[in-house]
Amino acid sequence: MRSPRPYSLPDSAGPLTLTERRKAATQLEIARAAGTLFAERGPDATTAEDIAQRAGVALRTFYRYFRSKQDAxxxxxxxxxxxxxxxxxxxxxxxxxxxxxxxxxxxxxxxxxxxxxxxxxxxxxxxxxxxxxxxxxxxxxxxxxxxxxxxxxxxxxxxxxxxxxxxxxxxxxxxxxxxxxxxxxxxxxxxxxxxxxxxxxxxxxxxxxxxxxx
Structure with missing residues (x-):
């Protein structure tokens, strides 16, 4: 899957900076982890902690990017x-x-x-x-x-x-x-x-x- 621009930025925001690319990569890793866990267990049986652990990030990092497990x-x-x-x-x-x-x-x-x-x-x-x-x-x-x-x-x-x-x-x-x-x-x-x-x-x-x- 292609790496998306951080989903909250409009298309007209221009080329991503190095920092934005790193943030986008982290977002995508968390998103993939969430999608995998939702497919395996369903949203109800998946927690934000589960997603953070699968993505290899701290829980506080998860909440830096997303408001909820579904938002991920x-x-x-x-x-x-x-x-x-x-x-x-x-x-x-x-x-x-x-x-x-x-x-x-x-x-x-x-x-x-x-x-x-x-x-x-x-x-x-x-x-x-x-x-x-x-x-x-x-x-x-x-x-x-x-x-x-x-x-x-x-x-x-x-x-x-x-x-x-x-x-x-x-x-x-x-x-x-x-x-x-x-x-x-x-x-x-x-x-x-x-x-x-x-x-x-x-x-x-x-x-x-x-x-x-x-």
């Missing part, structure tokens, strides 16, 4: 959103937005951009979130932050011809398309990857939006 998996859940926003940001302004969004979604949720390990983490965590309200709240917060970070990416692509409300609505629809698709995919063992579901959700939720030339 936020970097794993946020990594996919960071990837697809980065893919979308590579598009040139003026590119047909519908096609750009679909390319980013398709690429971000398909191999080789997303690997099987990352899909396994995501499916396991989303299944656990169905039974754990605190973990579900982390998932919703990660999506809310992803939506906020998407707004400036879309603004750059569409220019000044559209109202901020239209851009905000598209950011919400695109983010929810991926969120719903991932939740449905996680609960469907026969679905090999979430990209086809996400594309369907995106088309359904954005149909008729003026931003997309409809």
């Amino acid at each position: 998996v936020a970097p794993l859940l946020a990594g996919g959103g960071e990837t697809w926003r980065a893919l979308l940001a590579r598009e040139e302004p003026g590119t047909p937005l519908s096609a750009a969004l679909e390319r980013a979604v398709q690429d971000a949720l398909s191999e080789p951009v997303v690997d099987r390990e990352e899909l396994r983490w995501t499916r396991g965590l989303l299944l656990a979130a169905q039974q754990d309200p605190a973990l579900r709240a982390v998932w919703y917060r990660v999506n809310r932050e992803s939506e906020e970070h998407l707004v400036p990416v879309l603004t750059r692509l569409v220019g000044s011809d559209y109202e901020p409300l239209e851009i905000r609505l598209l950011a919400a629809a695109a983010t929810d398309s991926i969120r719903v698709a991932l939740e449905v995919w996680a609960a469907t063992p026969s679905a090999p990857e979430p990209a086809p579901i996400a594309l369907r959700c995106l088309r359904e939720l954005t149909s008729g939006m003026r931003l997309l030339g409809s």
